Amino acid sequence: MLQAAEKAERSRLSAADWEAGALDLIAEQGVPALAVEPLARRLRVTKGSFYWHFATREALLKAALQNWETHAEEAMDQIAAIDDPRERLSELFRRTGREARTHSIYSALLRALDHPIVQPVMERVSQRRLDFLKQAYRQVGMSGIDALHRAQLTYAAYVGFLQLVLQLGVKHIDPTELEEYVEHVMSTLIPQ
Amino acid sequence: MLQAAEKAERSRLSAADWEAGALDLIAEQGVPALAVEPLARRLRVTKGSFYWHFATREALLKAALQNWETHAEEAMDQIAAIDDPRERLSELFRRTGREARTHSIYSALLRALDHPIVQPVMERVSQRRLDFLKQAYRQVGMSGIDALHRAQLTYAAYVGFLQLVLQLGVKHIDPTELEEYVEHVMSTLIPQ
């Protein structure tokens, strides 16, 4: 993180710097907080220069989400490379507890699902993850319909977990407590 | 629903009318969409009269959330009256699929968890529901820590489900398909 801050040291900014700063803002304060003037202040310039890089605020949002989506897909591909489906699911669950930034952005995008630019991105990412889960559950022996439902249940649990922990702080992310929770989730959702 | 619209027929409005209209707006477009001037237009008056009833926009939000919280508690109390814990959990799950408006508001509030007025309300409601779930799981024979984790998992699944269905429309709320999903969730989360 702080990608934006470090670049801000340099005298001049590129489009990539603005995109990184946009993701920082989204992660910290959500999509509605991504506004041109506040972001410009953050990057120590005025908004006058922003419009050299992007036509509109929406263009920046689109570009930033594109970056994030690519990053999210790469992370998925890594896990998908694990052969044993049970091991793959475990790794997926465990990673959810870590990688704060990626999940911060995901959580922020969840809260902006009604936004016309955010929605198609989330639709694609969610569908990929659901397919991923469904396939894994099939490979551990569940029927098609059961695998689909279990995938939906798992994904819903993931989404709700993010919402509750990252936003509400229901539990204060005590690492060992989190680990125990993840173990419970795995033993409940992954058939033996 | 349409509580606001029907009242709008009358010549003069009360604070309760503004609160009902506020909840309508929140349900339909989320907390950020609750603004004085748009709401006034909706109610066919100008904002000049709003400030006779409420000191600030925040005061309206607070009052509206108070109403909702009371309503949510009453709904919970109804289910809590069911003796058999398994039956109680089933009823809870099944109701989630219905009652669109209550859950629309809940979903909207979820997306506004960072708002200082929304947060304490959601914290209370969430804690009550978690306690409710935990107690039910204990009564069907789970240990304290397992019951807690299962309650958290259940609640996260509920929250995620709302987010995905109401906002993303991952599945288009086909009633029979939904029923099957709920059955899967129950058989997965409620121990036999």
Add this chain to the structure above:
DNA sequence: GGTTGTCAATACGCATGCGTATTGTGCGAA
């Protein structure tokens, strides 16, 4: 039938955000 209380309209001032237009500046290439 006049007075009062209750709601509503109008008209402000202020802040923030978007997008545009114009001008300025520094660094690398010619």
Add this chain to the structure above:
DNA sequence: TTCGCACAATACGCATGCGTATTGACAACC
């Protein structure tokens, strides 16, 4: 050295939202 490109600052106009101040209207009550 100078020219020009790539970024940046300044200064607009416009829209929307908050909150205030003032005046208006209508019904109930005396």
